[in-house]
Ligand code: CTP
């Protein structure tokens with residue numbers, strides 16, 4: 433009986449998740465991207481659906497199957513991810529931004545392949561919109577959760593992002609830890625919420641981490657009904 437109850441932890445909840453990298457085009461054959469594989473975001477989407485939530489997954493280009501029962505929206509660039517996150521944001525209960533969004537994109541893009549010329553090439557880049565920060569500004573009833581990929585001073589940087597983006601919680605990934613972060617099937621994270629709770633989740637499969645994160649989020653929602 434207890435099992436039945438826990439397997440429907442998110443029943444009736446609407447969850448929006450972003451996952452994967454973005455691609456910022458420079459010409460028809462080249463783009464800027466990062467090492468994200470989408471595994472953490474897809475594990476979150478799969479787990480949320482299993483726990484009874486209605487799940488929308490906005491995904492950058494990844495090599496992963498859509499989890500069962502999940503509504504998937506594919507995007508390529510940071511600008512497209514921003515548009516789709518805004519489209520699907522209203523009415524959600526929990527929003528988790530695990531995507532690795534490019535911070536910069538080329539100022540100029542070319543319709544024809546660039547030919548090589550001099551020995552050195554400088555590409556001018558401009559900032560993309562901080563999607564999570566915009567979602568923080570537009571927050572209504574959503575419990576908004578960000579991710580932070582850090583290599584040093586992880587708690588301090590995580591706290592700063594939690595506050596500056598108006599988040600309810602942040603999941604900090606120390607990407608220097610063996611078996612955590614990009615492309616790994618396992619992860620080790622720190623969960624911080626806006627009330628100052630700090631939970632260290634030991635290394636485990638991304639599926640198990642996802643499950644624990646939803647348990648923590650659910651506790652926060654109970655403590656602080658929105
Ligand atoms: N994020 C976003 N839009 C961007 C950049 C980041 O929504 N243009 C989100 C990520 O999805 C993540 C969170 O912001 O949930 C933190 O991303 P991270 O790269 O760790 O932090 P930044 O704020 O980009 O700062 P920096 O890269 O300088 O550490």
Ligand code: CA
Nearest residue numbers: 532533534535
């Ligand atoms: Ca960044």
